[in-house]
Amino acid sequence: MKKLINVPEDVVREELEGMALAHPGLIRVHHEPNFILRADAPVQGKVGIISGGGSGHEPMHGGFVGLGMLDAACPGEVFTSPTPDQMLEATRAVEGGAGVLHIVKNYTGDIMNFEMGADLAQAEGIQVESVVIDDDVAVQNSLYTAGRRGVGSTVLAEKLCGAAAEERRPLAEVAGVGRKVKEWGRSMGIALTSCTVPHVGKPTFDLPEDQMELGIGIHGEPGRTRLPLRSANEIAEMLMEPIINDLPFKAGDPVFLFVNGMGGTPLMELYVVYRKAHQFATQHGLKVVRNLIGPYITSLEMAGTSITLLKLDDDLIHLWDAPVKTPALRWGI
């Protein structure tokens, strides 16, 4: 296992310590239970927004804590759900009197533990709403999932809900933005290589040198099928077609096109994929008006990409363009 780590048991703690040293103006890190908190939390009168999940998908979610995005992120161990006490303490820490939104990816452990954290917080009188993102069109059920998995749309939901909260919209409206993303976002991914969980020490799956896994999950869960490696153009089409077939859109709709790197694929290749995906969307009557290209929801050092398409309206465009200041996404400030 070739990784820049010390011992597997310390990876998450040391990563969090590194983030705290790197971004003291933006975030604070709480240990035991672990969560990353916006430096000025709680923001009075603002809906607090929390997300979380297993580590190994960086910069998601800790890299998205800051003004205009998340108030806190709860990292589990690598590819392992965070525990209810993390969500409870983070919820307390971000409550500024306007309630708290939990943005949850659809994995059984995440759902269960976020629900328990929400119940405990509500018992203390904190108003909590939850949005579950389940945008992966690859498979209907999966290794860790009842229903579709939550992937790339989560990044967009965190930005868009964060902007709505920053405008001091009430909890129901901020949650409404998240539900719009849930309804209008679709994703699918592909892996060229596996990845290695530090405490396991060997690749999660074997993928022969000439094969790729279509519809891969972000924890290396099996996808739809294993195929001989194809060209970037063919791969872009194989991802875009199921997404577009599933997307509730009509010709001329504005869309957000997000080409994500899985961690080990260089940016050069993501632009080659973006080129074809953009052309494909245009040929199918969609109008790409905003985009994001880079490794934002990763799977350790996996080589591969995922594409997310989100139907937009004027409000979502306005919210995307709003200022944001986090370790991984920043503009306008």
Added chain:
Amino acid sequence: MKKLINVPEDVVREELEGMALAHPGLIRVHHEPNFILRADAPVQGKVGIISGGGSGHEPMHGGFVGLGMLDAACPGEVFTSPTPDQMLEATRAVEGGAGVLHIVKNYTGDIMNFEMGADLAQAEGIQVESVVIDDDVAVQNSLYTAGRRGVGSTVLAEKLCGAAAEERRPLAEVAGVGRKVKEWGRSMGIALTSCTVPHVGKPTFDLPEDQMELGIGIHGEPGRTRLPLRSANEIAEMLMEPIINDLPFKAGDPVFLFVNGMGGTPLMELYVVYRKAHQFATQHGLKVVRNLIGPYITSLEMAGTSITLLKLDDDLIHLWDAPVKTPALRWGI
């Protein structure tokens, strides 16, 4: 070779087409000769800034074109110097009456071709200055280099000179900022894996599963030595020590700490390295006041990291904080 490409001959063109589709408000792409141009170039009365070099190091340099950074970037084929006509045409395209600065990494081909481009532009009456970055402390001469190689400081020089030009400082002063970075920046890198140049189709070098290459170059050039894989803490120290020994600083000096990913290493690991590097710098009397963590000067899908330390003064801090709006670095706008 597992890459998200179509055919190797088309990678650079298709990457540029993808960038043009993705960032129409920021950049324009010129083909044959290839260069990426700031959308509103030439900016009248502003020093134009150009950089360039072989492709495969993305986002450097094309991702750094835009307000507050580069006016143009000249990409060669993968790991191959751009040609003099690229630099000549880019220089013409960014000349706004205040002259043009070339920021060049110290590789023999880059130096030669940038010089030729500069000579041709000067013959047309355009004032051109050049700064050559040679910050890699690993080796004194190398496969493609007389003298030290130019690596991570280049990213910082592009940001800092770009901000100085945006303030309408004259050419000599903008070049002076670049020379300060050249004098005050030091870097060193390490590889855990090789990378594969698309048109070669096999790894540039063999690195056994338990070995790492200390002092690697960004084109896979040999470093100082090959060693058994060490922990992230040991690696951070093995990079920081030669850098600090070479850096002209005194205790208490403010520094910029840049932990760069080589392309295939996930952000999680970079924060583990950042943690130790920050602690090491602090223990040695340096004050880390600004930082950057992520894949900014890469070597295709190579796993590894490089560290750059740049001594700062008040002006450099001011220039780093100035607004920037490029595909890869953006804030304040």
